[in-house]
Amino acid sequence: MIVASTGNVIVWIVWVGAGFACLASGIAVVSFSNPFYSALALIGNLGSLAVLYLLLSAEFVAAAQVLVYAGAVMVMFLFVIAYVGPRMETPWAGGPTWQSVGAVLAAGAIFVEIIVAVALKAGGRLSHSDHVNRTFGTPGWIGRLFLTDHLLAFEITSIVLLIAAVGGVILGAHTRRTA
Amino acid sequence: MLGPGIAWYLGIAAFLFATGALGVLIRRNPIIVLLSLEIMLNGGNLALIAFSRHARNGAGQIFALTVMAVAASEVCVGLGLVVAINRRRLALDVDRLSELRG
Numbered sequence: 607m608i609v610a611s612t613g614n615v616i617v618w619i620v621w622v623g624a625g626f627a628c629l630a631s632g633i634a635v636v637s638f639s640n641p642f643y644s645a646l647a648l649i650g651n652l653g654s655l656a657v658l659y660l661l662l663s664a665e666f667v668a669a670a671q672v673l674v675y676a677g678a679v680m681v682m683f684l685f686v687i688a689y690v691g692p693r694m695e696t697p698w699a700g701g702p703t704w705q706s707v708g709a710v711l712a713a714g715a716i717f718v719e720i721i722v723a724v725a726l727k728a729g730g731r732l733s734h735s736d737h738v739n740r741t742f743g744t745p746g747w748i749g750r751l752f753l754t755d756h757l758l759a760f761e762i763t764s765i766v767l768l769i770a771a772v773g774g775v776i777l778g779a780h781t782r783r784t785a
Numbered sequence: 786m787l788g789p790g791i792a793w794y795l796g797i798a799a800f801l802f803a804t805g806a807l808g809v810l811i812r813r814n815p816i817i818v819l820l821s822l823e824i825m826l827n828g829g830n831l832a833l834i835a836f837s838r839h840a841r842n843g844a845g846q847i848f849a850l851t852v853m854a855v856a857a858s859e860v861c862v863g864l865g866l867v868v869a870i871n872r873r874r875l876a877l878d879v880d881r882l883s884e885l886r887g
Contacts, residue, residue: 610787613787614787614788617787617788617789618788618789620788621788621789621793625793625797628797628801629797629800629801629804632800632801632804632805632824633804635804635808635817635820635821635824636804636805636807636808636811636812636817636821636824641814641816641817641820644816644817644820645816645820648820648823648824651801651824651827652827655827655830655831658794658797658831659831659834661788662794662834662835662837662838663838664834664837664838664846664849666846666850667830667834667846667849667850667853670850670853671853674853674857675823675853675856678857679823679856679857679860682860682861682864683816683819683820683860683864686816686864686867686868687816689868689871690816690867690868690871690877693814693877695812695813695814695817705810705811706811708810709807709810709811710807710811712806712807712810713803713804713806713807713810714803716799716802716803716806717799717800717802717803720795720798720799720802720803721796721799724792724795724799725792732790732791732792732795732839736841738838738841742838742841742843743846747843748843748846748847748850751843751844751846751847752847752850755843755844755847756844756847759847759848759851763851763854763855766854766855766858767854767857767858769858770857770858770859770861770862771861773861773862773865774861774862774864774865775865776865777862777865777866777868777869778865778868778869
């Protein structure tokens with residue numbers, strides 16, 4: 607009993623830390639004027655999200671999050687920002703325009719709408735969940751699901767990645783015809 | 786399940802989605818618009834994984850991994866567009882890139 611409650615307290619502490627880091631770095635991405643700092647804040651956001659995935663016993667997704675996002679995608683972002691050059695932009699300067707006021711109102715409306723929909727649909731039933739067995743979320747289990755139940759999604763994902771790679775090459779290729 | 790319930794994770798997911806939507810609407814640098822899109826996709830991913838844990842069903846995690854692959858594709862094409870725009874000496878400002886306006 608004491609061990610269980612101690613574990614509960616530890617999980618709560620980790621959750622509060624990761625959740626706060628997640629929200630704060632999300633706001634930082636949107637509000638920094640230098641794109642370089644925004645990209646660095648997004649790395650923090652992705653790392654704290656990986657901690658939340660681990661708390662939800664999604665081990666493989668957490669590892670893939672760190673490898674794919676923080677490892678590959680963010681390095682590509684940083685390269686492109688360094689290539690284009692940091693362009694400062696002050697989103698909150700010059701007083702509120704109708705566009706910024708409308709954007710804040712729309713984002714707040716989306717947030718309230720999601721919260722209300724979730725609370726109305728499944729308010730009390732989401733409060734506690736049962737334990738899962740030990741294999742839930744492990745790489746072997748994910749791989750078995752990918753190659754049995756979700757084989758079509760797996761194959762279509764590979765085609766989507768291939769098409770995106772071809773598109774990136776075509777957009778980035780330096781030809782004399784387009785110049 | 787130790788710690789907070791699924792509803793708390795869904796709250797974080799909703800906040801992340803709203804923050805990303807705010808960034809997409811308010812920023813004019815296309816690179817930061819792409820970064821905000823990543824935040825929106827990650828909010829969706831967090832909700833998917835939370836529901837997967839709640840239902841004890843692996844389909845949510847498979848869906849989250851597929852969303853990550855789609856996000857990587859989107860970043861690939863989006864950054865290719867940014868590089869192409871920059872090479873043509875056009876302004877990196879989504880409000881001024883309006884040549885296709887009818």
